[in-house]
Amino acid sequence: MNRPFLYFTVFASGVTSLALEMSASRLLGSVFGTSNLVWAAIIGLILIYLAAGYFLGGWWADRSPQPRTLYTILAWAALGGGLVPLVAQPVLLLAADAFDQLQVGVLFGAFTSVLVLFSAPVTLLGTVSPFAIRLAISDPLHAGRISGQIYAISTLGSFLGTFLPVLLLIPLVGTNLTFILFSLFLALVAMAGLWLAGGWRGMLPLVWIPLLLFLLGIYLAYQPIKQSRGQIYETESAYNYIQVLELDGSRMLRLNEGQGVHSIWHPEQLNFAGPWESFLAAPFFSPAPFPRSQVRSMAIIGLAAGTAARQATQVFGPIPIDGYEIDPAIIQVGRAYFDMNEPNLNAIAADGRWGLAKSGRTYDLIAIDAYRPPYIPFHLTTREFFTLVRQHLSENGAVAVNVGRSPTDRRLVDGLAATLQTVFPSVYVMDLPDTFNTLIYATARTGSIQDFYQNTTAVLSDPASPPLLRDVLTRVVLNLQPTPSGGQVFTDDRAPIEWITNNMVLNFVLFNDMETLK
Numbered sequence: 001m002n003r004p005f006l007y008f009t010v011f012a013s014g015v016t017s018l019a020l021e022m023s024a025s026r027l028l029g030s031v032f033g034t035s036n037l038v039w040a041a042i043i044g045l046i047l048i049y050l051a052a053g054y055f056l057g058g059w060w061a062d063r064s065p066q067p068r069t070l071y072t073i074l075a076w077a078a079l080g081g082g083l084v085p086l087v088a089q090p091v092l093l094l095a096a097d098a099f100d101q102l103q104v105g106v107l108f109g110a111f112t113s114v115l116v117l118f119s120a121p122v123t124l125l126g127t128v129s130p131f132a133i134r135l136a137i138s139d140p141l142h143a144g145r146i147s148g149q150i151y152a153i154s155t156l157g158s159f160l161g162t163f164l165p166v167l168l169l170i171p172l173v174g175t176n177l178t179f180i181l182f183s184l185f186l187a188l189v190a191m192a193g194l195w196l197a198g199g200w201r202g203m204l205p206l207v208w209i210p211l212l213l214f215l216l217g218i219y220l221a222y223q224p225i226k227q228s229r230g231q232i233y234e235t236e237s238a239y240n241y242i243q244v245l246e247l248d249g250s251r252m253l254r255l256n257e258g259q260g261v262h263s264i265w266h267p268e269q270l271n272f273a274g275p276w277e278s279f280l281a282a283p284f285f286s287p288a289p290f291p292r293s294q295v296r297s298m299a300i301i302g303l304a305a306g307t308a309a310r311q312a313t314q315v316f317g318p319i320p321i322d323g324y325e326i327d328p329a330i331i332q333v334g335r336a337y338f339d340m341n342e343p344n345l346n347a348i349a350a351d352g353r354w355g356l357a358k359s360g361r362t363y364d365l366i367a368i369d370a371y372r373p374p375y376i377p378f379h380l381t382t383r384e385f386f387t388l389v390r391q392h393l394s395e396n397g398a399v400a401v402n403v404g405r406s407p408t409d410r411r412l413v414d415g416l417a418a419t420l421q422t423v424f425p426s427v428y429v430m431d432l433p434d435t436f437n438t439l440i441y442a443t444a445r446t447g448s449i450q451d452f453y454q455n456t457t458a459v460l461s462d463p464a465s466p467p468l469l470r471d472v473l474t475r476v477v478l479n480l481q482p483t484p485s486g487g488q489v490f491t492d493d494r495a496p497i498e499w500i501t502n503n504m505v506l507n508f509v510l511f512n513d514m515e516t517l518k
Helices: 001-034 036-063 069-100 104-117 119-126 128-136 140-173 175-206 208-220 275-285 307-316 328-337 351-357 382-392 411-421 449-462 467-477 497-517
Strands: 231-236 241-247 250-255 264-266 300-301 321-324 345-348 363-368 393-404 426-431 438-443
Touching: 001 069, 001 104, 001 119, 001 175, 001 241, 001 426, 036 069, 036 119, 036 128, 036 241, 069 104, 069 119, 069 128, 069 175, 104 119, 104 250, 104 345, 128 140, 128 175, 128 328, 128 351, 175 328, 208 363, 208 449, 231 328, 241 328, 241 363, 250 328, 264 307, 264 345, 275 307, 275 321, 275 363, 275 393, 275 449, 300 307, 300 351, 300 426, 307 363, 307 467, 321 351, 328 363, 382 393, 382 411, 411 426, 411 438, 411 497, 426 467, 449 467
Parallel strands: 300 321, 300 363, 321 345, 363 393
Antiparallel strands: 231 241, 241 250, 250 264, 393 438, 426 438
């Protein structure tokens, strides 16, 4: 037995098993999202499949302790991994339509079906390590050392397989081809092992597997991920599945499962009755009088494709705007499809908290648009984060936060309002009509609701005021809510955001599905 190649085989199986797991999250992410619920299901089932593989591998190795058997198993595992995106494609397209209609039964069935597809290749990959141990041990006195070496090599392969898909292959070639490349790599290792074990005669019966995988790669390279109505562009980055739709002259940015529009653009329209323009009201909660000209700088955490920046430029003029967006691919899409080319906008590809901490600037307005249940970075919800925000506000500065909620669950709104109240002297709440969005406003100086009314009256009575600002302030006045009292204060040490958002989303989806059945 060629022991160095056997160890390389173990390394290759470790790479591929984790690569399939990471790619599974992206395969499912375009339809079901990448929340921690989805991750838990993927990781949990992959571990079960691997456990089954370990058990099966030990039994199989004792019955047929031959290298040819091991590499035959590896070849079939490679084929199973390569077939996953092909077989999953029609199921995921069906699920995408079901998600748009919140058909929970179809969604659950599709989600389960796709995860079941991973059972065969991952279970077969799980057989490799115990099989390799059986083949490598010739002296029982060295069993412990050899077992340790094999599991260490497999783990090193898994380490590489964790990063290669997300950081390199998926952004470069997409999820489908990532499956094919890793499966093809594994199939070539299997072919080499069969050749070492039995020459050309041992390899020829299964040589069709890498050829089939190669043809599958050519086919899948030209297949769209989704086929949504109005779709004009889609891509995958290290962070997101990104989709651009064009409907009725408007372009919309959707991410991952597509439940929510993250940016919108129209060549002749700026008012979309959404959360983006609602940020513009924040400075007018400051003590009166507060003229529009006092807003001289702005930061946006969660820039997306620049809708809020475009609106702010129209209302406040070409003020310097720093827009923090963690995904550089979204910035590129914004520039290419959403006319995000304002000379006063500085788009920064960085996490919002890290970017703000590194910024040496202060701002008159900070807009936080990085929350989309269930994707809410907890570190952007805490008292420590909002303390950082206040440190980067000017003396008369204000912050606006866009928060998601359900019709019956306001825990997230209440908690964020309570957290903001520990940092800012004045906090206000507005429910955006006909949406599940709430805007929370806070000011660096102590003010009152009367100050907002006075500032709004001044804007409405000024004929030079932009129509967009007039509409926004009127909408806020009509939809102000009492500032909640109580609520959990979120800190870096304890911020159960995932618990709240998962519960909120599940209750809303299940409740609405039950309503459709009545």
